[in-house]
Amino acid sequence: MKHLLMHFMFRNYLIFLFIVLPFKINAIEVVNLYSAEVVVASQSASDRNQALQSALRAVFIKVGGKEINHPLFNQAIKNYQKYVTKYQFIRKNNKPLLKVAFDEGKVNRLFQDSDLAIWGRLRPQVMVWLVEEDGLNRRIIASSSHSPLPELINNFSQSRGLPVVMPLMDLTDINAITLSDIWGRFPQAIAQASVRYGAEAAVVIRVSNSSIIANEALTADCPLCQQNPLALDWSLMTDVQNEHRQTFSAQYQGDNASKLLTSALNDITDIIYQQYALSTTKSNEFDIEVANITTLETLMAVTQFLQELSAVQSVQLVSAQGNSRRFKLSLIGSKQAFFDSLKLSGQLNRYIDPLSAPLSLAQLPVFYWGKK
Template sequence: MSFVEAYNMLKAVCRYLMMFPLLFCFSAISAEVYNLDESLVPVDSRAKNLRSQAIKQGLKEVILKNTGTQSALTHPDVVKQLANASAMMTQYGYQDLDGKLFIKVSFDHKRLISLLRQAGLPVWGKQRPLTLVWLVEEIEGERKILNDASTSVTRTSFDTQSSNRGVPLLFPLMDLDDSMQIGINDIRGQFTDNVANASLRYQANYFIMATISPQGEVFSYKMSLYPRELSAGSSQYNPSTSQSGESASVEQAVVDITAAASEYYVSQYAIADSGEKLTTKITFTDVSKMKQLVEIEKYLNQLSAIKTVAVASIEGMTVEFNLGLFGNEEDLHRLMKLDPRIESIGNTSSNNIEYASFGSENNANKPTQIYYWKGQ
């Protein structure tokens, strides 16, 4: 990548971060999502009744960001809590943004996660896939590929849904390099090889190929979500999820596209409590400094797949951890694979493993996955 390309991509990311301060922190592949316990809700005035409605709406948005699935809002435990949303609030304040009044509401994150766990709902941690969106939109009969610098309604709608859902999104620069590799027909015709190759420079985990076009009084949309790389043993790209339909507006079409991606990610990376006492061991090698050990332990403690973390042994520069899990080992390792700070250097299988409590013979003899901590 040339200096100019790197500079342009950096500007694109900075523009995005300025729109949603402290929401996403991008690293090479994947993103950490912050402010998962906060919501910014528009209000017409500072009236008490409107404030109460906004606090309830804010809690809905926070629950949606932490579970990733719309169905969570209909769970009886969640419905009950929504009726008393202010009880979970920690603070609120009014903000005037571009002449519009908003109320910023913060909620107790630990109580929120406890609510979701008790309800048996999936919890989506802050480490999330980064998704590159290749979208052909049709405006007044003209088809264009949506680029990062676009000021269209479609682009603004994606920014809003990315924030509401906690789904980190990137858009292509459509500079000379992109234009030479990708055309409108590549996206509309689902020529995945071309789009996958063009996507590599953006270091995203997944890419979406989508279209939105007017069909009379409605808008027709199609979307397919693909992984960054071919799956093992596969000779062609297969969509992780696809969806098509008609929406009343461009904004609703964007909601539907983003929701489809979010629901897939929840199925892969959000972890519900299995109710079982599942445990495992993992090992980190080349841990030469206490700072590294502290960083690794802090990282493990924030993963949504992990219930408890304890150092089992330290031998030279190798550290073994005992982990209590909400889900299974496959959930854990799939989640850890997202983080660019970690490299897997072992290929142990979790198939046919009998889970047991720490200290049992089965658990003690179970092979462990080995990782290397690359750090920041």
């Protein structure tokens, strides 16, 4: 009884900390967007060339955030040699691989010429809570679980360039969230438990052979589900810091958990991509003010930071007054995409007067430099 009471008090203390302390949201700068490692059958010219084409296709998926079927891209894959900067044969886990790097500028120009959106290097960290139900038994799949699904999720993360983390399910997680919280998809509990992982988005995926299977899964409409029926569904919070609204999926049916999970991850990534992708067809000039630039070093740091944002095409300092500096930005995509990039970085924070009327995108935004 004493043990249960202490467990209850400790869990409530953790929840209190999660509520009163500010959320810390991390973005991940994805590296190696313009390189890929692909399996190669041999070092012969024909196998190498086929692997080079596969590598370029993989880079298009990472940079564009999704599978791309476009005439210019199909032609580029045929003319892959124009984009290759270097390659080498390597071995990993006893597998022969070809490691290929591609020209970033040429790849980006291809997206611009095709009027297709790109996904910048700064991407949201996605927390995946995965629960398997087998009959009456349920278990949370941790990152170290003896299951093929964590490896599948990791491989998917690498191929799509989406930073994904799974729970450790150590003592901290066990005391922060329950299996019932996850299975019931209670947003506040999930958001609070995802904080330690620096998650921007959180997704709950449920795989079951019992309670969530719809009656249709046992009918002739799903012949593959007859012998070993499985169902999968998911819910997604794209902003665990400020919102607990969830998007709920329809049910996925089949007899193979890996295939169902891959389909779900593709759909989830597409939703996240739509929020953060940058249109290459829109170019907007946009002024901002940074209010606390007191040294030349800070000015250079702010300028470099803005130049490196994937949503920004160019930066120009246009005026100075006291410690305030006004910059004119040429944006790739919308102003909202620019604000999303800033939210992920946490380095340039917008000042909002709590007593003023709600801000519009048309107003001159004022920022302060430095982590909160």
